[in-house]
Amino acid sequence: MKNVRNFCIIAHVDHGKSTLADRLIQACGGVSAREFHDQLLDSMELERERGITIKSNSITLEYRAADGETYQLNLIDTPGHVDFSHEVRRSLMACDGAILVVDASQGVEAQTVANAYLAIEHDLEILPVVNKIDLPAADVERVREEIVADLGLDGESAIAVSARQGTNIDAVLRGIVERLPPPTGDPDAPLRALIFDAYYDPYRGVILNVRVREGRLRKGDTIRFMHAGTEHEVDEVGIQRLGREPRAELVAGGVGYVMTGIKSIKEVAVGDTVTQADQPASEPIPGYKAARPVVFSSLYPMTTDEVPELTRALEKLSLNDAALVYQKDSSTALGFGFRCGFLGLLHLDVVQERLKRESDVSLILSAPSVLYKVTLHDGTTRDVDNPALWPDPGTIREVQEPYIRAAILVPEKYMGSVMTLCRDYRAVDLSMSYLAVGRVEVVSIMPLGEVLFDFHDKLKSLTRGYGSYDWDELDYRPADIAKVDILVNKERVDALAFLCHASKARPRALHYCEQLAEAIPRHQFKIPVQGAIGADIIARSTINAFRKDVTAKCYGGDITRKRKLLEKQKKGKERMKLVGSVEIPQEAFVAVLRTDQDT
Amino acid sequence: VSTREAGGLYVHVPFCRRVCPYCDFAVRTARPEQVERYVHAVVREAALWADWSEPLDTIYIGGGTPSRLAPEQLGRLLAALRASLPVDPEAWITLEANPEDVDREQVAAWRALGVRTLSLGVQSFDEEQLRFLVRLHSPQQARRAVELALEASFDVVSIDLIYGLPGQSDAALSRDLARAVELGPQHLSCYQLTVHEDTTFGRWRATGRLSEAGEDRQADMFLQVHRTLQGAGYPAYEVSNFARAPRFESRHNKKYWAHVPYLGLGPSAHSLRVHERWWNLRDVRAWQARVDAGSRGVDSSERLGAAELALEAVMLGLRTVAGIDLEAFRARHGIDLVSRNARLVARLAEEGRCRLEGGRLRLTQDGLAIADRVAGELELRESGP
Numbered sequence: 001m002k003n004v005r006n007f008c009i010i011a012h013v014d015h016g017k018s019t020l021a022d023r024l025i026q027a028c029g030g031v032s033a034r035e036f037h038d039q040l041l042d043s044m045e046l047e048r049e050r051g052i053t054i055k056s057n058s059i060t061l062e063y064r065a066a067d068g069e070t071y072q073l074n075l076i077d078t079p080g081h082v083d084f085s086h087e088v089r090r091s092l093m094a095c096d097g098a099i100l101v102v103d104a105s106q107g108v109e110a111q112t113v114a115n116a117y118l119a120i121e122h123d124l125e126i127l128p129v130v131n132k133i134d135l136p137a138a139d140v141e142r143v144r145e146e147i148v149a150d151l152g153l154d155g156e157s158a159i160a161v162s163a164r165q166g167t168n169i170d171a172v173l174r175g176i177v178e179r180l181p182p183p184t185g186d187p188d189a190p191l192r193a194l195i196f197d198a199y200y201d202p203y204r205g206v207i208l209n210v211r212v213r214e215g216r217l218r219k220g221d222t223i224r225f226m227h228a229g230t231e232h233e234v235d236e237v238g239i240q241r242l243g244r245e246p247r248a249e250l251v252a253g254g255v256g257y258v259m260t261g262i263k264s265i266k267e268v269a270v271g272d273t274v275t276q277a278d279q280p281a282s283e284p285i286p287g288y289k290a291a292r293p294v295v296f297s298s299l300y301p302m303t304t305d306e307v308p309e310l311t312r313a314l315e316k317l318s319l320n321d322a323a324l325v326y327q328k329d330s331s332t333a334l335g336f337g338f339r340c341g342f343l344g345l346l347h348l349d350v351v352q353e354r355l356k357r358e359s360d361v362s363l364i365l366s367a368p369s370v371l372y373k374v375t376l377h378d379g380t381t382r383d384v385d386n387p388a389l390w391p392d393p394g395t396i397r398e399v400q401e402p403y404i405r406a407a408i409l410v411p412e413k414y415m416g417s418v419m420t421l422c423r424d425y426r427a428v429d430l431s432m433s434y435l436a437v438g439r440v441e442v443v444s445i446m447p448l449g450e451v452l453f454d455f456h457d458k459l460k461s462l463t464r465g466y467g468s469y470d471w472d473e474l475d476y477r478p479a480d481i482a483k484v485d486i487l488v489n490k491e492r493v494d495a496l497a498f499l500c501h502a503s504k505a506r507p508r509a510l511h512y513c514e515q516l517a518e519a520i521p522r523h524q525f526k527i528p529v530q531g532a533i534g535a536d537i538i539a540r541s542t543i544n545a546f547r548k549d550v551t552a553k554c555y556g557g558d559i560t561r562k563r564k565l566l567e568k569q570k571k572g573k574e575r576m577k578l579v580g581s582v583e584i585p586q587e588a589f590v591a592v593l594r595t596d597q598d599t
Numbered sequence: 600v601s602t603r604e605a606g607g608l609y610v611h612v613p614f615c616r617r618v619c620p621y622c623d624f625a626v627r628t629a630r631p632e633q634v635e636r637y638v639h640a641v642v643r644e645a646a647l648w649a650d651w652s653e654p655l656d657t658i659y660i661g662g663g664t665p666s667r668l669a670p671e672q673l674g675r676l677l678a679a680l681r682a683s684l685p686v687d688p689e690a691w692i693t694l695e696a697n698p699e700d701v702d703r704e705q706v707a708a709w710r711a712l713g714v715r716t717l718s719l720g721v722q723s724f725d726e727e728q729l730r731f732l733v734r735l736h737s738p739q740q741a742r743r744a745v746e747l748a749l750e751a752s753f754d755v756v757s758i759d760l761i762y763g764l765p766g767q768s769d770a771a772l773s774r775d776l777a778r779a780v781e782l783g784p785q786h787l788s789c790y791q792l793t794v795h796e797d798t799t800f801g802r803w804r805a806t807g808r809l810s811e812a813g814e815d816r817q818a819d820m821f822l823q824v825h826r827t828l829q830g831a832g833y834p835a836y837e838v839s840n841f842a843r844a845p846r847f848e849s850r851h852n853k854k855y856w857a858h859v860p861y862l863g864l865g866p867s868a869h870s871l872r873v874h875e876r877w878w879n880l881r882d883v884r885a886w887q888a889r890v891d892a893g894s895r896g897v898d899s900s901e902r903l904g905a906a907e908l909a910l911e912a913v914m915l916g917l918r919t920v921a922g923i924d925l926e927a928f929r930a931r932h933g934i935d936l937v938s939r940n941a942r943l944v945a946r947l948a949e950e951g952r953c954r955l956e957g958g959r960l961r962l963t964q965d966g967l968a969i970a971d972r973v974a975g976e977l978e979l980r981e982s983g984p
Contacts (some may be wrong), residue, residue, distance in 0.1 A: 522814070524946065524969070524976075547818030549972035552790040552839050554918060555855050556609055556869035560876060560901060562971070563911050569975040 001253040002182045003069060006211060007127075008076045008091055010115035011101035012108075012468065016131040019163040020101055020172070021075060027169050028061035028073065057197065058094075058209050058255055060239040065177050073176060074255035076196065076211075078115075090271045092118055093287055094196040094211035094255060097125040097180030099172065100153070104130045104138035104160070108146040110409035110468030113441070116151045127175050128158035134165050150435040183253030190281040191215030191223075193250070193258075193274040198265055200319040206262040209240070210274060211255050213285060218249040222277040223260070226284040228269055231277045232260040265322045291323045293341025294402065294448060294473065295348055296385035298329050298366040298495060299355070300337030302575055302586050306361045307336045313359035314338060317351065324351055331388070331495045333579045334364060339386060342368075345452060362575065364589040367498035370449040373400040373476055387497035390483040393534065400476040401447050401501075403428075408442040408459065408469040415440050417462050425450040426501060428477075445474065449481075449500065453508065484509045484538070487530040488516065491580040495589075505531075509539035517541040519588035527582055605656035605687060607854040608680060610641060611865030612662040613883045616697075620733050620799030621761070621792060625867035625881045626663045637865075637883065638672045640890040642679040644864050647895045649683050653860045653872065656687040657851035664720075666700035670708035677712060684862070691715050691754075691850050698736040698744035706751040716755040716786070716849070717748045724778040725771060728764055738778075745782045755847050757786035763812055763820050764792055772823060780831040785847035789824050790839050791817060818968050825964045838918045838967050856915040858908070866896065874903045906979065909934060914974040922954075922961025932979075936960060940977050947973065 011017040061073040078091040092098070098119040102112055119126055128151075130143050140160050147155030159175055161168040197209035210217070217223070221234045236259040238246040250256040262268060270291070273284035301310045318324045324347075329339035342348040348368060355363060371385040375398045384390055410418050415432060422430055422444040429445035451471070459467045482505045486496035496516075500508055509531025516529045524546055531539035551562055576583035614629045614637070615622075629637075658680060660673070668676070673694075680686055693716040694709055701719070709717065721741045723729050729738065736744070748756040758779050762772050779787055794800045794811055803809035812820070825835055833841040837856070842848045854861055863870045866886035869878045877900030880886040886896040903911070909932040916923035929935050937944050937960060944960070947953040952966035952973070962970055 524950065524952070524972070544815070546814075546969045546972050548814050548821055548968050550821075550838050550918070550968060550970040552793050554838070554915065555852060556861060556863055556871075557867060557878065559855065559869070559911060559915065560878075563907060563914060566910060566914055566971065566975045573975075 001184075001187075001251075004072045004074065004183055004253050005097065005176050005180050006074045006076065006095045006183055006253075006255055007097040007099060007176060007180050008078045008095045009099045009101055010078060010088070010092075010119060011131075012103070012106070012111040012115075015101050015103040015106065015109075015112070016163050017101050020099070020129065020131060020161070020169075021077065023163050023166055023169045024073075024075060024173065025059060025061060026166075027173060028063050057199075058240055060241055060255065063173055063177065065174070071177050072254075073173075076209075076255065088115065088118060089122070089287070089289070090194070090196045092122040092124060093194055093271075093285070094209075095122075095124055096183050097127060097176070099176070100126050100128045100147075100151075101131050102128065102143055102147060102158075104132045104140050104143055105135045107139075107143050108150045108409075108435070108439070110407065110441075110470050113150060113409060113435075114407065114470035116153070125180050126153055127172075127179050128153055128155060129172060129175075130158050130160045131163050133160045133167065134162040146435075146439070150439065185212070185214045185252035187214070187216060187252040189214035189252070190279050191217055191221075191274065191276045192281045192285055193217055194285050195225075195268065195270055195272050195274060198268045198270055198322065200265050204235075204259055204261075206260070206265050206268055207244075208258040208260070208268065208274070209255070210250070210258055212250050212252050214252050214281070215276070216249050216251050217258065217274070219246075223258075223274050224277045224280060225269070226273040226275055226281070227288055228267070228272055230267065232262060235259040235261055265319055268322065270322060291343060293323065293325050293343060294370060295342045295344055295368050295452065296339065296371065297342070297348060297368040298331065298334075298337050298339050298386070299326075299352075300331060300334040300364045300366075300495065302362040302364060302577060304335045309359050310338070310355070310361045310363075313355050313361060314340075316358065317354055321351070323347065329386075331366075333493045334495045334577060337364075341385070345456065362586050364495065364577070364586060366495045368452045369499050370402050370447075370452065372449075372479075372481060372499065375399075384499075387483050387499050388494055390499060393483075399479055399481045401449050401479040401481060403445055403474045403477050404448045404451065404471040405474045406444045406446060406451070406469050406471040408444060408467060409435070410440060410442065410463050410467040412438050412440050414463040414467060415442065418442050418459065418467060421455075421458055421462055422446060425453070425455055426503075447477075447479065447501070448473070450504075453500075453504075482533050484512075485532045486512055486516070487528070487532055487537075488520070488584065489525075489527045489580050489582045490530075491582075492532075493579050493584075502533075505533060506538045510541070513539045513541035515591045516584075516588055517543050519591040520582065520584055522546045523582060525581075604854070604857070604859045606653040606860035606862065607657040607659060607851045608655045608684065608686065608690075609851070609861060609863040609865075609868055610658070610660045610665075610676065610680070611863065611868040611879075612660060612665040612668060613637070613866050614662070614667050615664045616667070616699075616735060617733065620803075621794065623795035623798050624663065625883070627883055629883075634667060635672070636887065638668065638676055640887045640896075641676055641864050644890045644896055645679050645683040647890070647893070648862060648864070651684055651862055653862070654685050654687060655690060655862065657691045657693070657854065658686065659693045659851040661693075661695045661718075663695075664697050664700070665694055666696035666705070670705070670712065673709070674712055680864075693718060693755075693849070693851055695720060696744075698741045701744035701747055703747060706747050706753075710751050710753065715753060716757060717751075717753045718757040718759060718786075718788070719744055719748060721745070721758045721779070722761045723764075724775055728761075728767070728771075728775070731764055732761065742778070742782065745784060749783065755786050756784040757788060757849075758782070758784045760787065760789045761792050762789055762824060763817060765809055765812070767820070769819075769823060772820060773827065776824065776827050776831070780828070780833065785843050786849070787828065787833055787841040788839055789828070789841065791821060791824075821968045822964055825967070829964075834920070835964075835967070836920050838970060853919075856919055858912065858915075864896075874908070876901050876903060905932065908932065909979045910974070913977055913979065914971070917960075917962055917970045917974050918967070920961060920967070922959040925958050925960055934979055934981075936977065936979075939979075943976055943978075 009017045058076045063071045063073050076094050078088050128147050130140050144155035147153050159171045192213040193210040195208050224231045237250050238244050239256045271288045275281045323343050325341040326338040330336050369385050374384050375381045376395050377397045427444040427446040432440050432442045435441050480502040482502045484505050485492050513529045526545045527543040529541045530537050576585050613625050615626045692714045694714045695718045697720045724738045794804050828841045835841050836848050860872045866883045867881040877897050879896040880898040889896045953962050
């Protein structure tokens, strides 16, 4: 056990986590040049493109140290984005130490802080690494100071590397062995193994990644998931190298995979504890928290004949995305679709992108919503995340909405505008503290529902990209929430309805109307686009009727060209949603969600 | 496709003294010897089409600037067309001319060659507008050209105007129209300025130097032109064409709008026969090289299926004030246009955009302004979504 190290790499987005992981793998001979893939642990194309890691994964490396000892290094990858912080937590729980990567030019950023605090909270030993020292703007000394000042860690011993150029990678490996602790745990105690990841393999079913805390896990064992209460037969255990390598057993302190023939990822809760069915541990490993969707949106295909394809695509996607929940939904305007739950806006975005990539379905999304707790006059309480199911306002006694604690890191000069932004987004409690010279952390207690309205983009543009934030769910608080309907040509388009704070209803409705009026092409008649609460029209915009659409010249040479244009136009019509007598292009639905408003 | 009506013959003359900044036709400047080579090539191309069997009863010499050809060259060209192709001895000949090329001698020569319609590229009678369009003639020259043409007693004198220039006021447009009407030509073509990408204006638009009028302004001007000319005794018979009486309407152009066969000679010219359309190489030199080598100057062709023919018939028919003969359309394309589009037609009628009368579907002035849109909206398939 003393020759094992279980560690992860944590970093702010784009600080070079994956590149460093690749270098470590290469340095340990884990990959031949041919096999080497740019960002090995990010196995999905999309993740590579977005520069973020969504699914955790792990790999076991063999490192022969200068003292002649061979170490087994279990590198556990973690997702790097704020929306996936619960996934970060469970990955951290599998580790004993963490490499904290900080960009030598960017310095400590919001998720550097958030991740470092998470690691400290999980009692991990932290090995700071300053990366990208090859950049012209690199300022290693300043970053060392930030590591001390912002994180309270030993910045002076931080290892300066360039993962891209492969500089100083061996120092990192030595650091892992010398400065990160080996695991502890009794191999002869009853089995407790943490499931820190699970993924679906089309040939082998669901494969679990586990960290064994105590005891042993062998092929043929009957195991029990302590939270789920289900039991399964173990088909195979082993460690993950470039491929899976079967082993006789996984022992306390170790990390590896377990195959049980489970067919659906939904049967596995990441964070659950595995024990032996015949000799169970008395307590599961603490810290289990179910991943709960907090953002909801409905997905519809542009045309109804795409429903089966969308169904297939969602099923496929959810094979490997346990956090994605969905159920059938139907809209008067848009027909059949799915109501989906997401971990946050980024998760929504990633799912949407993946659906686009893996199928030809043109998607329409309804405005994202949070989950509201609605108490009616009859005393009953219900959860509502869908505007379509919003109760009659006359029956509502009280509505509560979810609040978050957002930690926003910005250069000091943007502090004022960020505080103003938060207030605009209905922050109820704002505090700030200086982290280092020129850097402040603004902590904002604010409704999650507000953040859905473009908070992230606003923050980014307000701070010229330097601002970043992380958030945690906090609690539910009373709120005056209204359902805003959008009417196109006097017809309610249910999929465009949204829920928002009453004080924001008018400006947001106006913004929606204006965006729609921009995006819906002129028709042969004038089209009012209105926002309404109940029967009250609170916003209005108008799409004028067509007045001029005819080619001036149409002689011999113009006829083919003009006909082709018309053919194209007719094709385009097929890609529109007919709502009443108005054709709404997909772009219009997308435009509405692009909430670059001033409120 | 009707074959009962005789076809038309088009000759494209690709030369101009200067290329206008709005023009996207196949034109270029040329030296006299190039023009002469071109005439030879057209003569040769006509001979290469000797097996064309459709009778032709109109000849349209357009461009470019056909008045760049000397009368002698024009005469040779016409003689060659008649020698090689089944041209009716009474064929109606139209010639396009620029005002700066018009003088007493020229018009007499054209008249002697049998030209019956002289179409004058006036574009505007306003000095400032002419400058903006980089035309080579003055308002005085334009007026003089029209007067000379009218004196020469062509059957039809037609004036081409362009309207909708950036910043053109209602009053300026009114003045231009009034000047044209005053002169009393038999025919007017009024084209709303279209900015094409690959032109000087197109590049100006891309860089913000030129901005087109908005849709509402364009519509207002379109209607102003139609109402003014209607009031002045020049009712429209097509989106951009106006005639003092039906007999002055362009016989040749109406063939394009009715799928009557036509043969085009010269670079970029288009031809249609039954279900086939083809077009010549656009580049003068490429076309000429091909013809000099003994081949027709055809670049490419397309076969018009039932769907294409129906769509074109709607698109072209709606542009004409006479509209679409519904029974003939049904017989030819197998579609009952009105019952297939009952809702749309009813709404258009209600808004005063179309009329159903005498078994025809015709667009009103407000309807003509959106003729392309209507053509795009009409459902032409057996049963649609």
